[in-house]
Amino acid sequence: xxxxxxxxxxxxxxxxxxxxxxxxxxxxxxxxxxxxxxxxxxxxxxxxxxxxxxxxxxxxxxxxxxxxxxxxxxxxxxxxxxxxxxxxxxxxxxxxxxxxxxxxxxxxxxxxxxxxxxxxxxxxxxxxxxxxxxxxxxxxxxxxxxxxxxxxxxxxxxxxxxxxxxxxxxxxxxxxxxxxxxxxxxxxxxxxxxxxxxxxxxxxxxxxxxxxxxxxxxxxxxxxxxxxxxxxxxxxxxxxxxxxxxxxxxxxxxxxxxxxxxxxxxxxxxxxxxxxxxxxxxxxxxxxxxxxxxxxxxxxxxxxxxxxxxxxxxxxxxxxxx
Amino acid sequence: xxxxxxxxxxxxxxxxxxxxxxxxxxxxxxxxxxxxxxxxxxxxxxxxxxxxxxxxxxxxxxxxxxxxxxxxxxxxxxxxxxxxxxxxxxxxxxxxxxxxxxxxxxxxxxxxxxxxxxxxxxxxxxxxxxxxxxxxxxxxxxxxxxxxxxxxxxxxxxxxxxxxxxxxxxxxxxxxxxxxxxxxxxxxxxxxxxxxxxxxxxxxxxxxxxxxxxxxxxxxxxxxxxxxxxxxxxxxxxxxxxxxxxxxxxxxxxxxxxxxxxxxxxxxxxxxxxxxxxxxx
Numbered sequence: 001x002x003x004x005x006x007x008x009x010x011x012x013x014x015x016x017x018x019x020x021x022x023x024x025x026x027x028x029x030x031x032x033x034x035x036x037x038x039x040x041x042x043x044x045x046x047x048x049x050x051x052x053x054x055x056x057x058x059x060x061x062x063x064x065x066x067x068x069x070x071x072x073x074x075x076x077x078x079x080x081x082x083x084x085x086x087x088x089x090x091x092x093x094x095x096x097x098x099x100x101x102x103x104x105x106x107x108x109x110x111x112x113x114x115x116x117x118x119x120x121x122x123x124x125x126x127x128x129x130x131x132x133x134x135x136x137x138x139x140x141x142x143x144x145x146x147x148x149x150x151x152x153x154x155x156x157x158x159x160x161x162x163x164x165x166x167x168x169x170x171x172x173x174x175x176x177x178x179x180x181x182x183x184x185x186x187x188x189x190x191x192x193x194x195x196x197x198x199x200x201x202x203x204x205x206x207x208x209x210x211x212x213x214x215x216x217x218x219x220x221x222x223x224x225x226x227x228x229x230x231x232x233x234x235x236x237x238x239x240x241x242x243x244x245x246x247x248x249x250x251x252x253x254x255x256x257x258x259x260x261x262x263x264x265x266x267x268x269x270x271x272x273x274x275x276x277x278x279x280x281x282x283x284x285x286x287x288x289x290x291x292x293x294x295x296x297x298x299x300x301x302x303x304x305x306x307x308x309x310x311x312x313x314x315x316x317x318x319x320x321x322x
Numbered sequence: 323x324x325x326x327x328x329x330x331x332x333x334x335x336x337x338x339x340x341x342x343x344x345x346x347x348x349x350x351x352x353x354x355x356x357x358x359x360x361x362x363x364x365x366x367x368x369x370x371x372x373x374x375x376x377x378x379x380x381x382x383x384x385x386x387x388x389x390x391x392x393x394x395x396x397x398x399x400x401x402x403x404x405x406x407x408x409x410x411x412x413x414x415x416x417x418x419x420x421x422x423x424x425x426x427x428x429x430x431x432x433x434x435x436x437x438x439x440x441x442x443x444x445x446x447x448x449x450x451x452x453x454x455x456x457x458x459x460x461x462x463x464x465x466x467x468x469x470x471x472x473x474x475x476x477x478x479x480x481x482x483x484x485x486x487x488x489x490x491x492x493x494x495x496x497x498x499x500x501x502x503x504x505x506x507x508x509x510x511x512x513x514x515x516x517x518x519x520x521x522x523x524x525x526x527x528x529x530x531x532x533x534x535x536x537x538x539x540x541x542x543x544x545x546x547x548x549x550x551x552x553x554x555x556x557x558x559x560x561x562x563x564x565x566x567x568x569x570x571x572x573x574x575x576x577x578x579x580x581x582x583x584x585x586x587x588x589x590x591x592x593x594x595x596x597x598x599x600x601x602x603x
């Protein structure tokens with residue numbers, strides 16, 4: 001099965017993309033992810049100015065779920081310039097040590113205006129896509145409800161970013177923690193969004209230490225990821241695909257562990273597959289493993305090209321109702 | 323799915339005993355084994371506060387110990403805890419020191435690096451290794467684990483202090499240099515003059531760099547424990563990834579062989595904080 005696709009003019013050798021938030025701090029890390037077979041990488045959320053995260057414990061997990069409240073730490077635009085600049089020097093077809101795969105720069109800000117300013121600065125570094133994090137559930141104490149929880153706010157951020165992004169496609173990263181993710185996606189489309197990343201972490205959730213009776217995370221609550229959230233991600237992808245008529249690419253992320261999970265995301269409507277927490281369960285080689293498992297599934301099912309799978313569930317449903 | 327992830331939530335244990343090692347250094351003992359090996363680390367959680375990585379000072383299958391210097395906010399709070407208080411432990415994580423039976427190991431310990439070095443010595447002694455322990459500190463009152471090392475079978479102890487208040491005046495690396503140049507080996511060990519098979523080191527990074535250079539020059543195998551800012555401890559967050567390889571020190575380290583250490587571009591030069599910002603050593 002052919003795994004490569006060209007999405008909004010950018011060629012991905014395979015659909016797996018490092019999801020934002022983990023491993024995405026340095027060019028060295030990004031290259032290591034690429035060496036492990038990822039088709040693309042997403043940076044950790046980039047701020048215009050330095051932003052401190054939360055104290056530890058920030059990441060805890062069981063076999064079913066991971067809770068994180070890292071709190072979106074970042075050193076600010078200077079570091080982004082250095083690391084992205086370093087990474088973009090690597091030729092796409094160069095030696096493995098420095099090979100680069102498409103870079104998705106994830107940005108975050110505290111106000112609509114600052115989203116625009118951040119996007120303008122990051123766009124100068126010419127990443128392949130911009131991904132706009134309006135959905136982190138770990139900084140509510142600091143900033144209130146995420147922008148992704150309101151169609152009005154999500155739309156305003158999309159407009160601000162689109163007004164400065166030039167030709168770089170803009171993906172809006174949506175929250176599953178809303179009543180109607182489809183209507184929020186539709187509002188972002190009206191504001192000019194080029195694609196979506198679905199979903200950010202679920203919850204937030206909480207874990208309590210029994211003896212001390214205290215929450216384990218220093219932030220008390222944290223976004224939930226890992227295998228347990230996969231069904232929520234699949235449903236959200238399907239909702240966004242339906243609400244946007246399947247016209248915009250979706251980076252489906254949330255709980256993918258295996259190639260079959262990835263196929264399920266494609267059938268729900270994803271074009272690319274974000275993998276993050278799975279690194280903690282299957283190691284960095286998870287990108288290569290998922291691709292091998294997808295290809296094996298495609299061979300067994302006689303599917304020649306990955307693009308034939310995208311939105312397959314919607315087609316199957318509509319053919320039944322005819 | 324088997325992920326070996328049973329150690330990723332902290333479990334709280336009561337402190338079984340507290341031993342004051344020096345004015346600012348204490349050892350906590352917990353009546354639990356996490357199956358840690360010398361050089362591995364655990365995440366130590368002070369409930370309601372912070373969680374920090376610490377090398378395991380001992381895990382003998384029945385009890386676990388941590389030895390820490392009350393230098394930062396969290397270690398100062400930890401230092402105020404008493405027997406019976408709760409501390410969360412998560413791990414063990416990372417790589418560990420490795421040796422073969424009957425090898426001659428030179429252990430270079432700087433500051434509270436003495437704790438994991440003593441753990442390595444204890445376990446290696448069980449494999450009939452000959453051990454030359456070289457413990458260094460700023461001054462006499464900061465020296466750790468001297469009695470413990472002295473009590474181990476097959477172990478010769480050398481001491482260095484920056485100010486000369488005990489042992490050699492200067493660095494522990496000076497003593498290692500003498501040993502590798504085989505000038506004083508017989509004198510200090512008092513036994514055989516067999517060459518050192520491996521050098522283990524734990525301590526400040528400048529000391530590690532000096533050990534690395536020395537072992538490289540003398541073509542002696544060496545394993546070093548590199549400390550980087552840790553969050554998850556199990557290879558997920560990427561905060562401890564080093565330039566330029568992107569290796570994560572929580573899973574590919576903290577104990578690395580010298581050839582690996584020497585390929586780490588930032589080794590001996592800089593490290594990154596929790597924001598990913600570089601700080602020179």
